[in-house]
Each structure stands twice: as structure tokens, then as C-alpha cells.
Amino acid sequence: MSGGARNHVIDVARALSVLVVVVFHTLLYRIRLTDAGLTLEPWAAPTWLYPLTWVLMIMPLFFVAGGFAHTLTVDRMHREGTSAGHYLASRGRRLIGPLVVFVTFCAIGFSLAAWAGFLDAASELSRLLMQLLWFITTYLGIVVVAPGAVRLHDRFGVAPMLVLAVLAAAVDAWSFAVDNDELRYLNLMFVWPLVHQFGIAYQRGWWRRGPVWVAWASIAAGAAGVALLVFGFGYPPTSVGFADLPIANIQPPTLAMASLALAQCGVLGLVERSGVLASLPPALEKGLGLLNAVMVSVYLWHIPIIGLTGGALALLALAAPVAAPALLSPATLAVASTLVVAAAVPLLGRLELRMIPPLGPRQDTTLAVLAFGMLALGTLLVWLTGTVVHPGRPGSTLGVLAIWVGAWTMGRAADRSQAMTRD
Template structure:
């Protein structure tokens, strides 16, 4: 039986990272609540807008509000622990990638089927094409995460091994890749070159999670970590003012760019600085219960939150006075209530859809080529939506590909292997 990599303590679960993951996803829900504006205009028709992005403070707010790099840092820590545990059970890279892919593809399948059915129905019914297109784009917005995370999870075994052999060289190599792709993209003016940074930016940020897992951040003094974070944020200013990058961190998201790496390192430092305070929060039983409930349904909450936001908004439009004009004072004041309603609906929905997050009754690990094909089938739908936005054809095709991925990964049912999940 193989031994676990050094530096990973399987007996100690860091509850502050569980809290961080939950906060990250809830913060994404809040941000999207402020970005999706559908309501009546002055003439009695419907208007769609992105209210938060119209505000003068929005770009600056994204320097704090863009927390997805932190999610990948935490994912790196969790992935390192998961890989160590898998090795300790005698597992290999193929089995690990199979499970990690299935944990993303299986919860995404019912969402993609739902989107395919709804978009097909409204297209056949001939509903307002512009409104349907805007709603489809909004519903598909979070799916980019699946494409990026699938890459990171597939690369994690190799990156953990590289981290053990040459941690500094691994980070330097990935950083060089990020910079090279950005130089190529901006020097040629071909934005598609930036897609190559899916292979560098998010795995590099995930690598910070491996450094977090082996204690590098623990060994730094809080003032040192604060100084690193401050230097990172200071670096964003010339990168976005004099450099080619957007002043909005959302504008640097797809394709991902250098500023996200800087932001990820800064957030990793601040996470460690805040760890004592987060630990005190997690000392409360109520906090642990809330994190457990939300954390066990986190993928469902993330994947379904925008469709739920759109659905709740649609119901509000049917109630006289319940849907204020986007960007109006009444619209802003109703956002907290909308958040409560959306979370309540998501929790109710997760009682059904959340079952797809549970992996059990798996067959033997398929051959590597089958896992590779299944991974590609899971990767292509979110990548297509990220690059070209969601439409009825991508939804239907995505549902088919995700179904193929899940079937290939699950294999022949064998209850004796259920415990590996």
C-alpha cells in the first residue's frame, strides 16, 4: 500500500476552510443577485440589465468581491488531502481523477437536462428571443467553473508530485506559462490565445493551496502575510492602469489572466491571517451545523443559484409591485429579501437535486482511456458555454455529453465499492 505525501495531516480537518468554501459560494450568490436585473421599465415593458456593473464603484469592488481565486486555493488544500487519503487506501491517479470528475459531472447533469428542457420549450413556444437569450446567458454563467475545476482536478496528482519534488520550480514554471500566454494574447490581439491560461492560471492558484496544506503560510508571521497581500493588491494597480488588463477582476476572469494569480496569492495570505477569527466562529455549534448543511449541498447551490434567481424573479414579475425597476432604490433595498428567498429555495431544491452530489454504488475503476473520454465529455459542455454562452443547442448537447460521462465513470454497479466515495 502506498503512503501518503508528507506534510498532510489526515487526522486534522481544518474547519476554517470549510467555512471559507461556504462563504465563497454564498458570496457568489450575492454578487449575481446584484448583477441580474429583470423588471418593468417606465413604459410597462420588461427590461434586462446588470445593475451592479453600471455603478461607478463596481470595478473597485471586484478587487474584494472576486473571490473565486480563494475557492481554488481552498480546493488545492482539499485536493491535497483527498489525494493523500486516496493514496493511503492504495488508489492511483486514474481512480482519483475518475471520482473527482464524477463529483463534478454528476451534479451538473440534472441542471443541464433542466436547461435543455426549458430552453427547448421556450424556443418552440416562440417567447421573446432577446429575453430568452439573456436568461440563458445568465443561467449558464457559473458553468465556466466546471471547466476550470475539471482541469485542476485532473492535473492535481501530477502537480502534487511536482510540488513534493520541486515546489518553487513548479510555481515558477506555471507562472512563466501564465505570463507567456498573456504576452501572446495581448501582443497578437487574438483573445482566443488566452484560453491556454486555463492550463496555467487556475492550476497555479490551486498550487497555493498545496503550499497552504504543507504549512508554508503557517510558518510566516501575520505581518509578513499582510505585507505580501498588500504588495499583491498594490501590484494590481499598475497591471490594470498601465497594463493591458481590465480594472474589473470579472473582466480578467474568462480567459483568466495574471491579475487573478496576484489576487489568489493575496487572498491565500489573508485567509491565513484571518484563520484564528474563523476558528472562533467555527467553535460555535450553530456555525458548524450551518456549514455542514450548506457544505454538503454546495455544488447544488452553486450550479442552480442563477436559474433559481431567474425563477424567483419571474414569480415576482407576476405579483403586482413585487418586481421593482432594476437599479431603482426599491430594487436595491429588496436584494436582502431576495437573497433569503433564493437561499430558501436552493435549500429546498437541494433536498432533491443534492442527491446527485452523493457518489455510491460504483463499479471497478474503468481503464485510463475510458476515464479520459469521460473527462472530455464532462469538460466540453461547460467550456463551450464559457466561450460562446448558453443556448438551446449547447444545453441539449451538454446534457447528452454529461450523461455519457456519468455512465462511463460509474461503470458496472458493484455495492462492495460504495465505500470509496
């Protein structure tokens, strides 16, 4: 597809990605009822499942889809002559609703617990839950550089990808050489921007137009790259971490994620070429659009919902021990959690929608830059420190306040005429 038309292949890929993320996270822990009571155990996947983790690893598709969407936005900016403030406000305001509602709910709950005397426990649990904000933090950074990334691709083609790949490989080599996994967080600046470049290239026609052998070659090269990194250079054998293998290739990321993304782009190209998703029934297309619209909400809320659903099933198992094996099975948790997510997210979406500021006819570029910076800083601090608002936790307190102030400022930046009227 070209122009501003929806690309069903990209939309379906994102929708399937969300479903896989939700189901996968229900498998990370096992709830068991024993003679000693309920136990919660991290899941250590059998080694025969390791190859399947690469097939089902879909996080790269989020960044491919982001590159695709940003390219369309940047092209529209050039056609319409819109400002950088318009770009930042239009992209940033969409995250405000889901981000502010989620962070505020968590801040209220964990802060009340902290002020009630459970500061350490509330802080640690909050910090662990906010680990999922690595994605939002990285995505905000990519949004800022996306216009430049599109220009680089249009001018230099594959060269920026090669530079990013070399830098990612260098970070991996350094990390493995000194046995320090934390160094690989530097790859947030290289691996995911590289995958984002793939998305730009996909929109420009790579893989879905031209010789079909390019798509097949990308699949082969991407799969061979993952195999070479794992078996030849000692990269972790799974894409994600488990109880007995907590640090793998996704968080923090390695070059293997980019290699996997290359293969996935080839698959997307073959699917699009086949025409199987060229047209969809109106009802399915509408549902797909709605799911893509609430994708950030699903991502943010699915882990708390899984926890609450697991807790409810555990209580039912205590009340009816005979049914405990069925109630506590991974399949039951996966189905129940997915249903609760499907029921809760539309309700939360109504609240989130009210938090999204309107995009007026004029934007304040200075305020948009300031607001975006505040949102990025706040999200980074919340990711690293949690959402406890308390004098004993200045990092998380500053992070929550930065998100609130950034959201308020973005509202004024998104509609300059209303801001000037209020002033």
C-alpha cells in the same frame, strides 16, 4: 490543521464566497418600472466602487480551497495505495448529481422551446445561461492534473508557480498587444492552475505556519501586484465586468487574479494563525459542512433563481406600483434571491443525491478515465453552445448527450463489482 481534519478557515472562506457570488449577481441588472412599463438595464457601477470589486472578488478562493482538498485526497491515495480509477471516480461522481440535474432541467426547458419554433432564441438564452459552466469545465481539468500538481509542488516548491505565472503573463501580453480578449481564455490553463498551486502550498503549511512575516509579505505583494498591473500595465480597473466594462479580469482571467489570490492566501494564513476559527459550535460546524456539500448546487442554480425571483418581484411591482421602488430595489432582490436559494437547494439536493453513484470497493480505471473525459467534453460543449437538444444545434445536442453518457459510465466505473454483476 493537518491530516484529514476539517479546516474551518477554508470551509468558512468557501461559504462566504458562495454568499458573495449570489449577492453580487443580483446587482448586475436593474429592474425599473417606468411609464413605458418594466425595463431591464445592465448595471454600470460607479468608478468609486472599482477598488471594492477587488476586495470582494472571491473566485480565487474556490481554487485555493480546491488545491487544499486535492492535496488531502492525494495524500490519502498514497497512504492507502488506491488507483487512479478510484481517484477519478471519487472526485468525478460528486459532480454528477448537481451537473446532471441542472443540465437536464435546462435541456428539457430550452429544447421544448426550440422544438416549438423558437430555436434561435432558445439557443442564445441557453448559451448565455451556460456561461457559468466555465468554472465546472476548468475544475474538471484541474482535477485530472491535481495528483501531478501535488507531486510537482512537493518536489520543486515555488518553481511550478513561477512557470505558470510567466505563461499567464505571456498570454496577457499577447492578448493586449493584438487587442483580442478571446486569447485570454488560454489563461484558464495557467491562471487557475496557478491559484490551485497556492492551495496545495497552503495545505503544506505556507502562510499558516512558519514566520508570520510571510503572510504579511504575501498580502503586500499581492495587492501591489494588482495595483501595478492595473495602473502600470493597463489591465482593466475592476475584477469583474459591468455594463460599461464588460471584459475585466475574471472572465477570461488575467494574471491579476493570481496576484489577488496570493494576497488572499496571506489573509487566510493570518486568520488561521489567530485561532479564531480553530473550534466552532457543533451546530455551526454542521451547517458549514452542509453548505460546503451543496456548494456546486448553489453555484449552478443561483442565476436561474435570481432571474425567476426578479420576474416575480416585477409582477408584484406591476400589481402594486406604489410599492415598486421597494420591491425592485437591489437590496430586496438580493435578500429574496438568497432566501429562495436557501429554500430551493436542499430540495434539489435530495434529487441530486440520488443521481450520485455509490463508490464501491473496486473501481474500473479504464471506464473512469472514459467517463471523466466524456463529462469534461460534455461540460465544455454545453458551456460553449448551450443545452438545446435539436438537429439544428449539433454542438449543444452532443454536449448534453456526452454528460448523460459520462454520468452513466461513471456509475459503472465507481463500483466495478456491481457493474460486473450486472454484466
